[in-house]
Amino acid sequence: xxxxxxxxxxxxxxxxxxxxxxxxxxxxxxxxxxxxxxxxxxxxxxxxxxxxxxxxxxxxxxxxxxxxxxxxxxxxxxxxxxxxxxxxxxxxxxxxxxxxxxxxxxxxxxxxxxxxxxxxxxxxxxxxxxxxxxxxxxxxxxxxxxxxxxxxxxxxxxxxxxxxxxxxxxxxxxxxxxxxxxxxxxxxxxxxxxxxxxxxxxxxxxxxxxxxxxxxxxxxxxxxxxxxxxxxxxxxxxxxxxxxxxxxxxxxxxxxxxxxxxxxxxxxxxxxxxxxxxxxxxxxxxxxxxxxxxxxxxxxxxxxxxxxxxxxxxxxxxxxxxxxxxxxxxxxxxxxxxxxxxxxxxxxxxxxxxxxxxxxxxxxxxxx
Amino acid sequence: xxxxxxxxxxxxxxxxxxxxxxxxxxxxxxxxxxxxxxxxxxxxxxxxxxxxxxxxxxxxxxxxxxxxxxxxxxxxxxxxxxxxxxxxxxxxxxxxxxxxxxxxxxxxxxxxxxxxxxxxxxxxxxxxxxxxxxxxxxxxxxxxxxxxxxxxxxxxxxxxxxxxxxxxxxxxxxxxxxxxxxxxxxxxxxxxxxxxxxxxxxxxxxxxxxxxxxxxxxxxxxxxxxxxxxxxxxxxxxxxxxxxxxxxxxxxxxxxxxxxxxxxxxxxxxxxxx
Ligand SMILES: Nc1ncnc2c1ncn2[C@@H]1O[C@H](COP(=O)(O)OP(=O)(O)O)[C@@H](O)[C@H]1O
Ligand SMILES: [Mg+2]
Numbered sequence: 001x002x003x004x005x006x007x008x009x010x011x012x013x014x015x016x017x018x019x020x021x022x023x024x025x026x027x028x029x030x031x032x033x034x035x036x037x038x039x040x041x042x043x044x045x046x047x048x049x050x051x052x053x054x055x056x057x058x059x060x061x062x063x064x065x066x067x068x069x070x071x072x073x074x075x076x077x078x079x080x081x082x083x084x085x086x087x088x089x090x091x092x093x094x095x096x097x098x099x100x101x102x103x104x105x106x107x108x109x110x111x112x113x114x115x116x117x118x119x120x121x122x123x124x125x126x127x128x129x130x131x132x133x134x135x136x137x138x139x140x141x142x143x144x145x146x147x148x149x150x151x152x153x154x155x156x157x158x159x160x161x162x163x164x165x166x167x168x169x170x171x172x173x174x175x176x177x178x179x180x181x182x183x184x185x186x187x188x189x190x191x192x193x194x195x196x197x198x199x200x201x202x203x204x205x206x207x208x209x210x211x212x213x214x215x216x217x218x219x220x221x222x223x224x225x226x227x228x229x230x231x232x233x234x235x236x237x238x239x240x241x242x243x244x245x246x247x248x249x250x251x252x253x254x255x256x257x258x259x260x261x262x263x264x265x266x267x268x269x270x271x272x273x274x275x276x277x278x279x280x281x282x283x284x285x286x287x288x289x290x291x292x293x294x295x296x297x298x299x300x301x302x303x304x305x306x307x308x309x310x311x312x313x314x315x316x317x318x319x320x321x322x323x324x325x326x327x328x329x330x331x332x333x334x335x336x337x338x339x340x341x342x343x344x345x346x347x348x349x350x351x352x353x354x355x356x357x358x359x360x361x362x363x364x365x366x367x368x
Numbered sequence: 369x370x371x372x373x374x375x376x377x378x379x380x381x382x383x384x385x386x387x388x389x390x391x392x393x394x395x396x397x398x399x400x401x402x403x404x405x406x407x408x409x410x411x412x413x414x415x416x417x418x419x420x421x422x423x424x425x426x427x428x429x430x431x432x433x434x435x436x437x438x439x440x441x442x443x444x445x446x447x448x449x450x451x452x453x454x455x456x457x458x459x460x461x462x463x464x465x466x467x468x469x470x471x472x473x474x475x476x477x478x479x480x481x482x483x484x485x486x487x488x489x490x491x492x493x494x495x496x497x498x499x500x501x502x503x504x505x506x507x508x509x510x511x512x513x514x515x516x517x518x519x520x521x522x523x524x525x526x527x528x529x530x531x532x533x534x535x536x537x538x539x540x541x542x543x544x545x546x547x548x549x550x551x552x553x554x555x556x557x558x559x560x561x562x563x564x565x566x567x568x569x570x571x572x573x574x575x576x577x578x579x580x581x582x583x584x585x586x587x588x589x590x591x592x593x594x595x596x597x598x599x600x601x602x603x604x605x606x607x608x609x610x611x612x613x614x615x616x617x618x619x620x621x622x623x624x625x626x627x628x629x630x631x632x633x634x635x636x637x638x639x640x641x642x
Contacts, residue, residue: 052540054536054539054540074539074540075539075540075541075542079540080540081536081537081540083533083536083537084533085531085533086533087531087533087534087536087537088537089534089537089538089552090556091552091555091556091558100541101540101541101542104541104542104543104547105542148537
């Protein structure tokens, strides 16, 4: 059993007058795969490094396996870490790189040998064991970095953007490999990335961060389907969610300038009125796949149409992304390849009102 | 393709010219050391003589205490080398990697000392050592050279270039700061250390003014100083001086041959970025 719990964790770097991480709360369960995701500089690495002990915790309580670990030395925290730049020791062979941590922990030779060889087999590194890191490709080096963590047999893995130095194709295959390793090794993993696709595909639970603060914690589906604010809605999902700032008159949502008018469902309108948005503006968020262009849907939903012109269109095999524009307003629709059109075409689309999100324009928080 | 060829022919010619102008004086000294005095001062000068002899080598050994000089030079050069690369790498590492107040200030102070010519510090240094009674002693020769700004600068540049992750990975592997330094950083710095060691050895071995100043006693002289002074003491015989020079160059030559690989690597500061 292993668990990590962060209670009201804050971090202020020496010489900086702002907190880099504020009030971080998270309960990581045994064998969970947690992904911290957010734009660069939002405090993901800082948080991970506080868990690892490489960075001091300014305020708050970190517990590892129920025990307060704030001041424990990194090596005593039962964790193994994989770094973005691999951090392999250049003067040691692959074998020595993997064995080093165990050697320092005074494991006996046979034990070390067994573990290193086992990890090498899992990772397909056996033939590279006598080589130096400089003789390996990026993907192989990353594998060695993983191997170094695996041999430690630590119950908790921390990974800081381990795939960001790899090319796109390798990244995808390593993604599956890491997920597979996580399952077979039964470790608790905290994984940092700025890439929402990695987060969505790998995580049991995602922690979305911005400006040092947690925005939302949830399963990929929860975060995708029920973003708590505009930021999460826009950050998770590719292409990103479309946002429209519209005026609400009690019945319609309109953007006069761009000629957009949507007739809300009665109960949707009722709720917004109840919350006092009548006569005010509101942000509507809708994912590209919920702006529909298929004939049937458009015909059935004539009151929620938008009539834009395609500016760019990308056919991606089974689907197509239409980058549209109506007056000054840009939006993206993700449609079936059958409905693909070339740029310059006018295309009537209709919003699927079952799948829209309303946000307050001031707080940018979702309206439930 | 053609252009590269032309380019390489030109650069080869240039290299050959440079090579000849560098090697020629050495060759001259080497050949002369085996000539008799008459052939050396022969005019017009000739590169090769009809008759070769080992007499100069015997003579030099008889006229001056060569063995003593060699031992002195070795103690001085090796002492300075070992102590200064140790201290330079420590300070370079600290200035590159440790977080402490005044780090940048100290670094600038070190850098500034590089620009102070020896001529300015020469007399005060002599007086200081004299005050301490360290003239004509090995510590007196070695301690003032126990660190060099250049060495600190070179080691710092190297350590600054190493990724921070490396030390962090080591910390997670359970190493303390000293172990990180000795087991990770120092092995990585091997080419730099060797380069620095060679620079240091060469510098001390050939150093003339400084050891001459700090030693007044014949028995404490180093090779370079000793050889430089024979001219004055014994009327100039070129042959023995040439022989002495060859003897004094030999150890450096041998070291350089063995360490050439590291020398080139270290000078290029290459290959460490993993
Ligand atoms: N050593 C440091 N000293 C001062 N500020 C730092 C340091 N490391 C990171 N920061 C700041 O903390 C914030 C979070 O950084 P980081 O955790 O690295 O972000 P992320 O990993 O999400 O890209 C950034 O604003 C960054 O400038
Ligand atoms: Mg980061």
